[in-house]
Amino acid sequence: MKRDCSSGSQKRSAFGAGRIVLASLASHGFPSGYQDSRVKRFLSKNGLVILGFTFILSLIALLAVGLTQNKNTPENFKFGIVFDAGSSHTTMYIYKWSAEKVNDTGLVYEIEACKVKGPGISAFASNVQDIPVYLSKCMGRAKELIPKYKHHQTPVYLGATAGMRLLRMENEQSAKRILASVTSFLNSYPFNFRDARIISGSEEGAYGWITINYLLGKLQKKQNSEDPSSRKNESQETYGALDLGGASTQITFVPKDTNISSPIKFMQFRLYGWNYTVYTYSFLCYGQDQALLLKLAKDTVETPSGTLLDPCFHPGYERMVDISDLFNNVCTREYKDLFPFDKLRIQGTGDFLQCQERLHNLFPTTYCRYTSCTFNGVFMPPVHGEFGAFSAYYYTMKFLNLTSDKVTSEDMVIEKMKQYCSRPWKEVNTTYADVKEKYLSEYCFSGTYVLTLLQVYNFTDYWKHIHFMHKINDNAEAGWTLGYMLNLTNMIPAELPQPKPFSRPTYISLMVAFSLVLAIVFILGSIIFHKSSYFQK
Numbered sequence: 001m002k003r004d005c006s007s008g009s010q011k012r013s014a015f016g017a018g019r020i021v022l023a024s025l026a027s028h029g030f031p032s033g034y035q036d037s038r039v040k041r042f043l044s045k046n047g048l049v050i051l052g053f054t055f056i057l058s059l060i061a062l063l064a065v066g067l068t069q070n071k072n073t074p075e076n077f078k079f080g081i082v083f084d085a086g087s088s089h090t091t092m093y094i095y096k097w098s099a100e101k102v103n104d105t106g107l108v109y110e111i112e113a114c115k116v117k118g119p120g121i122s123a124f125a126s127n128v129q130d131i132p133v134y135l136s137k138c139m140g141r142a143k144e145l146i147p148k149y150k151h152h153q154t155p156v157y158l159g160a161t162a163g164m165r166l167l168r169m170e171n172e173q174s175a176k177r178i179l180a181s182v183t184s185f186l187n188s189y190p191f192n193f194r195d196a197r198i199i200s201g202s203e204e205g206a207y208g209w210i211t212i213n214y215l216l217g218k219l220q221k222k223q224n225s226e227d228p229s230s231r232k233n234e235s236q237e238t239y240g241a242l243d244l245g246g247a248s249t250q251i252t253f254v255p256k257d258t259n260i261s262s263p264i265k266f267m268q269f270r271l272y273g274w275n276y277t278v279y280t281y282s283f284l285c286y287g288q289d290q291a292l293l294l295k296l297a298k299d300t301v302e303t304p305s306g307t308l309l310d311p312c313f314h315p316g317y318e319r320m321v322d323i324s325d326l327f328n329n330v331c332t333r334e335y336k337d338l339f340p341f342d343k344l345r346i347q348g349t350g351d352f353l354q355c356q357e358r359l360h361n362l363f364p365t366t367y368c369r370y371t372s373c374t375f376n377g378v379f380m381p382p383v384h385g386e387f388g389a390f391s392a393y394y395y396t397m398k399f400l401n402l403t404s405d406k407v408t409s410e411d412m413v414i415e416k417m418k419q420y421c422s423r424p425w426k427e428v429n430t431t432y433a434d435v436k437e438k439y440l441s442e443y444c445f446s447g448t449y450v451l452t453l454l455q456v457y458n459f460t461d462y463w464k465h466i467h468f469m470h471k472i473n474d475n476a477e478a479g480w481t482l483g484y485m486l487n488l489t490n491m492i493p494a495e496l497p498q499p500k501p502f503s504r505p506t507y508i509s510l511m512v513a514f515s516l517v518l519a520i521v522f523i524l525g526s527i528i529f530h531k532s533s534y535f536q537k
């Protein structure tokens with residue numbers, strides 16, 4: 001009882017302002033008790049209406065603020081341009097990604113692969129003045145595809161590979177002049193030009209490895225695995241990378257035993273919170289164009305006659321090669337000799353087994369100072385894991401219809417090659433009239449070369465672990481360029497990005513739920529207060 005009285009008086013005193021209103025109404029001639037109860041009723045009725053109204057308004061405002069803050073605003077995209085200045089040709093890649101999701105993996109898309117018309121950039125040693133015309137078409141394409149207001153913040157890189165490495169060995173000044181001309185031309189565009197340089201063979205191998213594992217989601221998948229032992233799980237393991245160019249070839253993979261003593265320093269990467277120990281090696285002169293020159297040079301030295309019967313070309317195929325072109329090259333220089341002819345006539349015989357025998361001569365494997373070697377006495381740990389084979393590995397095997405996962409053994413490839421090489425050139429040429437003659441005439445050679453190289457690497461009983469690939473998951477082409485850009489723009493963090501505690505829908509739901517609870521508590525409190533003060537009255 002005592003408690004009730006005291007609470008009633010407290011509540012009445014809280015309405016002190018109401019008393020002043022009552023006093024003024026009383027002075028207008030109403031009996032004060034009557035006026036007091038009417039005003040109280042008015043307040044308790046309309047107070048509830050006002051409170052309810054305010055509650056609905058607040059709820060709408062809260063929802064509006066939450067949704068506006070979190071609504072799907074048009075994504076803010078970023079772009080990056082990388083020129084792959086290879087030995088046989090140059091391609092400009094444009095990549096696009098969402099600025100908000102910069103550190104996630106698999107989110108960068110290749111939106112353009114512009115093939116520069118003409119030879120590789122190293123062919124411009126004596127005509128650097130033609131470089132602007134050479135590159136301008138693809139740069140025009142970049143201006144078209146990237147919104148103007150993004151130009152100044154779009155980085156542009158040019159990386160030159162084995163063709164320029166060979167030119168630098170031959171004539172460093174020429175290589176410098178080419179890069180200077182490229183730099184000044186690319187600098188004249190409104191983009192954010194970063195640099196034009198010759199990348200090393202190890203970089204080429206490592207960035208190719210990063211590219212395919214990024215696109216295959218092998219780096220990010222580990223993010224979801226809390227248990228480090230699950231790294232042993234095959235699906236979590238990285239893919240090795242096999243890249244075959246015109247002038248060099250790279251092999252890169254995480255060896256099974258990373259503790260073996262190695263004369264070559266393994267590369268160490270920390271990506272998304274995991275350490276990787278990676279073996280990579282680049283064989284200069286073992287790209288498929290240089291390997292063909294190497295083979296022809298050796299053949300010419302061994303049987304010096306103006307005509308070469310060549311089992312690596314189709315029967316009926318003929319080609320003339322300048323002796324000066326054949327030997328005026330860093331890769332073949334050691335075979336240079338005086339010949340009584342200045343042109344070599346090649347006549348195809350189309351014999352796969354003989355071709356393979358000759359190609360094996362390019363890979364001396366007897367000499368090895370280490371626990372295991374590949375060829376030329378180069379250390380290489382045993383191949384391990386799955387492999388992605390791209391660039392000329394892919395072009396060649398794709399043409400020969402050998403990229404399917406159903407091709408599970410080397411024998412299947414051998415059978416196909418035997419049959420393909422023996423086909424007369426005339427028939428091949430008419431069947432594939434739409435294929436560039438330079439490529440078409442060499443698929444017997446290059447198919448045999450791919451097979452031989454993989455045998456030398458010891459893939460003979462391991463064929464089913466090779467996956468020939470070009471565009472991965474429709475995102476981007478396999479190659480070193482994407483990995484190069486991801487690295488230079490710091491898009492692959494060393495540590496795992498910290499996830500947000502709540503997803504957006506959870507965040508909004510929690511905000512609404514707690515606001516509702518607050519509002520209900522407030523309304524209930526008000527009702528209880530009004531009721532009790534009313535009854536007390």
Ligand SMILES: Nc1ccn([C@@H]2O[C@H](COP(=O)(O)OP(=O)(O)OP(=O)(O)O)[C@@H](O)[C@H]2O)c(=O)n1
Nearest residue numbers: 086087088089161162245246247248391392395
């Ligand atoms: N559709 C195609 C395209 C290219 N090629 C061959 O593939 C090789 C070049 O491969 P690529 O990866 O383009 O080499 P580059 O990058 O130019 O050379 P490198 O990496 O050695 O600098 C060349 O021998 C070319 O004839 C092919 O056989 N079929």
Ligand SMILES: [Ca+2]
Nearest residue numbers: 086161245391
């Ligand atoms: Ca290449």
